[in-house]
Amino acid sequence: xxxxxxxxxxxxxxxxxxxxxxxxxxxxxxxxxxxxxxxxxxxxxxxxxxxxxxxxxxxxxxxxxxxxxxxxxxxxxxxxxxxxxxxxxxxxxxxxxxxxxxxxxxxxxxxxxxxxxxxxxxxxxxxxxxxxxxxxxxxxxxxxxxxxxxxxxxxxxxxxxxxxxxxxxxxxxxxxxxxxxxxxxxxxxxxxxxxxxxxxxxxxxxxxxxxxxxxxxxxxxxxxxxxxxxxxxxxxxxxxxxxxxxxxxxxxxxxxxxxxxxxxxxxxxxxxxxxxxxxxxxxxxxxxxxxxxxxxxxxxxxxxxxxxxxxxxxxxxxxxxxxxxx
Ligand SMILES: O=P(O)(O)OC[C@H]1O[C@H](OP(=O)(O)OP(=O)(O)O)[C@H](O)[C@@H]1O
Numbered sequence: 001x002x003x004x005x006x007x008x009x010x011x012x013x014x015x016x017x018x019x020x021x022x023x024x025x026x027x028x029x030x031x032x033x034x035x036x037x038x039x040x041x042x043x044x045x046x047x048x049x050x051x052x053x054x055x056x057x058x059x060x061x062x063x064x065x066x067x068x069x070x071x072x073x074x075x076x077x078x079x080x081x082x083x084x085x086x087x088x089x090x091x092x093x094x095x096x097x098x099x100x101x102x103x104x105x106x107x108x109x110x111x112x113x114x115x116x117x118x119x120x121x122x123x124x125x126x127x128x129x130x131x132x133x134x135x136x137x138x139x140x141x142x143x144x145x146x147x148x149x150x151x152x153x154x155x156x157x158x159x160x161x162x163x164x165x166x167x168x169x170x171x172x173x174x175x176x177x178x179x180x181x182x183x184x185x186x187x188x189x190x191x192x193x194x195x196x197x198x199x200x201x202x203x204x205x206x207x208x209x210x211x212x213x214x215x216x217x218x219x220x221x222x223x224x225x226x227x228x229x230x231x232x233x234x235x236x237x238x239x240x241x242x243x244x245x246x247x248x249x250x251x252x253x254x255x256x257x258x259x260x261x262x263x264x265x266x267x268x269x270x271x272x273x274x275x276x277x278x279x280x281x282x283x284x285x286x287x288x289x290x291x292x293x294x295x296x297x298x299x300x301x302x303x304x305x306x307x308x309x310x311x312x313x314x315x316x317x318x319x320x321x322x323x324x325x326x
Contacts, residue, residue: 004053005025005054005316006027006054006056006092006312006316007048007050007053007055008021008030009030009032009046009056009057010029010058011057011059011075011076011079013060013072014060017060017096017283017305018094021094021305021308024305024309025309027318030046030047031046031047031048032044032045032047032079033047044075044078044079046083046086050086050087050088051088052087053088054088054090055088055091056094057080057091057094058094059093059094059095060072060095060096060097060284061073061095061097061098062097062099062284062285063265069099072099073099073118076093077121077122077124077125080122080125080126081125084126084127090129091126091128091129092128092130092315093122093127093130094130094132095130096133096282096304096308097132097133097233097261097263097284098118098132099118100115100118101135101137101140101141102136102233103115104136104140104141105140113144115137115144116144119145119146119147122145122147123145123147128147128148129148129150130148131149131152132152133151133152133153133284133307133308134183134232134260134261134284135151136233137179150315152304152307152308152311153186154260154282154302154304154307155190155230156190157302157303157307158187158230158258158260158280158282159187160194161258162191162256163194165278166226169226170224170226171191171199171200171225171227172199172200172201172202172222172225172227172228173185173187173188173191173228174201174220174222174228174229174230174247175203175229176204176230176239177204177231177239177243178205178206179206180230180231180232183230183232184203184231185201187228187230187258188201200220200225202219203218204216204217204243204247205219206239213238213239216245216246217246218246218249222247222250222251223250223251223252224252225252226253226255226256227254227256228256229243229255229256229257230259231258231259232259232260232261233259233262234259234261234262234263234270234281237264237268237270237271238266238269240259240270240276241273244257244275245275254277255277256276256278256279257270257276257279257280258279258281259281260284261285262282262287262288262301271299277298278297278298278299278300279298279300280299281302282301282303283301287299287301
């Protein structure tokens, strides 16, 4: 695959993100013809020839007003099948946010294991490989997919941001739940390596039963420290808010919340919380527009498009081209 620039395509809702990646790669985005029928059915086809080519399709599988993840998934699968039918040599899908990675295991009898079913559907549509970032459970993700996958991590980007704010004081990286301990520990190690002094770690317990959260005990010491809560995603924001409350009660000096994917499915309880000095997410999902928070610097959005571009440039041997563009 090396040394052959791929054709980049983006389904409508992923166009802005894909444009940023394409700019880093100094490649154009190919055109798609999308059509929605009166009965809600939909079709999409590439306008550039794909036969014999490497093709990359960008698809952000997050919910948005008027477009569920099911609609998006279905549209993406149909487009991919059409691209393979038209003779594409290699088809790669880039999903900075991949839906359903939280449904990776059975928590009740006869539960569906939806991460695996998504993998099966992608394979059936003859997608050759998948690139994504910070899935909920990487081991479950790795086991679900038989096609090659590339799992990128945003922790180095978040660590760089912490270094810009803070240098000297005691920092404690805190996982907002037990399931996220490995992720937070990985971030802690990266941060410690960059800052060059010891960074503490802590965790807040959390239990989820029928969508209701309980628990909240802080494990570790945060008194007088700067706490960085680190998680994969913000949905309602309840997990991070509960963890912030536990750290506040534990005497934390300042609390920051960081998560890769900002879905913000409920009201902006997190962004409005006075307990948090800052909420930081990536642009894997288009961020909510909150003028007041953005103005006070309470809310920051980190750009991951360059990381995705770098991974694609490495894969397709586009080094020189990319360096010239960035
Ligand atoms: O913003 P919220 O609505 O609180 O949702 C976000 C939380 O949900 C996920 O964890 P989950 O509760 O699924 O954890 P588990 O897989 O470790 O049980 C994720 O890792 C976040 O911690």
